[in-house]
Amino acid sequence: MTVGIVGRGRMGRGLAEAVRQAGLHPLLVPGRADPRRVADLLDRAALVVLAVPFPAAVEFLRGPAGRRGRGRTLVDPTNPVFCEPPVVPPGRSGGELLAELAADRASGPDHPGEGWRVAKAFNTVPAGVLARCRVNGLPVSLPVAADHPAALRDVFALARALGFAPLDAGGIRTARHLEALTGLLMAVSDRQGLRGQVSIHIGVPSGDRTVWEPACRAG
Template sequence: MRIGIIGAGQMAQALGRGWASAGHDLVIGARSRAAADQLVATIGHGARAGSMMDAAEFGAAVLLALPVSALDTVLGEVSAKLVGRTVIDCTNAFMPDVAAPAGATAFVLSEDAVAERIAATAPGAHVVKAFNVCAAEVWASDAREFEGRRLGVPICGDDPAAVRQVCALAEDLKLQPVSSGGLHRAKYLEATSVFTVGLWFSGQDARAIFPPLDAAFAVED
């Protein structure tokens, strides 16, 4: 598959390296051409550097691996090229929680529904929220199975074909795709991420608060 990556940070590197290793064709565009060139040299496997417009035009799927603060500017430049394309949003709008107890590391969301804003800013793009729950270092790691279960990637989107495309890209990274509803549910993924990442940063085991499926239950009132 042709994949355009807009951004040259840790998420772009972690996901881009995995997809390039799996045989996908990559063009990486960034606000700095030098940063794109450096990332391409790190990824290898035939990945190419270009402008953000080059990445948007190239990809059947386009990953937005950007700070949330840069989205408006970048989308203002490339949104016309994203019409009809699968746009993968892996962003999170984190900011420090100033109300947290002294010495505790915690975060809150600076924006409640980033994926929906991207869809509104790039009409015609098939926006899919994915890969936002874990840090880039998790995706860069070779570890994919924990306690006998493959690591899952919740995926939200409105276009079935785009969701299937992103599910296939998750499987190419040896991850378990988890279809999680329409794009209106992406805000819950964003909230889940800010909550669980805050727990991990403070030294708590976020995984321990979720029982496995065979131990989970609910009785309808």
């Protein structure tokens, strides 16, 4: 799998290194490059992660790349809850807004079926935690919100390859809760002096359900 990663900040670089260590192929492109060049590069990716601030993610979808999804999965790890001034209306989420924008860009007779399937994921994992897959001996959980089963399947495959434990959090509407959760985690981090080194494990009771146990990467 070739994983396209837009953005060369801490999140983008950290994710690219984790993808490389997992034996996948990262395609790291700068978020501020020429929009057409970005679109051309990302045509080679099976899945794309927008590791950029929320306003840049909006511009990505409004640009040429917004019409070139071809039904592929677009992962939104943004956290607009930290944007000042606020960029998302109360009661909504950045994930929902990006999914709606992707749908709008895909509509029309000139480009049917060319949209992106947006999934909210990785926003609860700080850049400094990407190289880890356990917290206190337990697998780091990765909640995923998506309306499309194919997008959910794609993100689960990537998360498992990186050593995380993905969990179906529901449709893209749930993105508002995932973004609020990140705000809580960062508040705890600040209060406890953790410097962003915080992650979560969501326990799933065993029994009739099959509980997936992730295999950590070497090192």
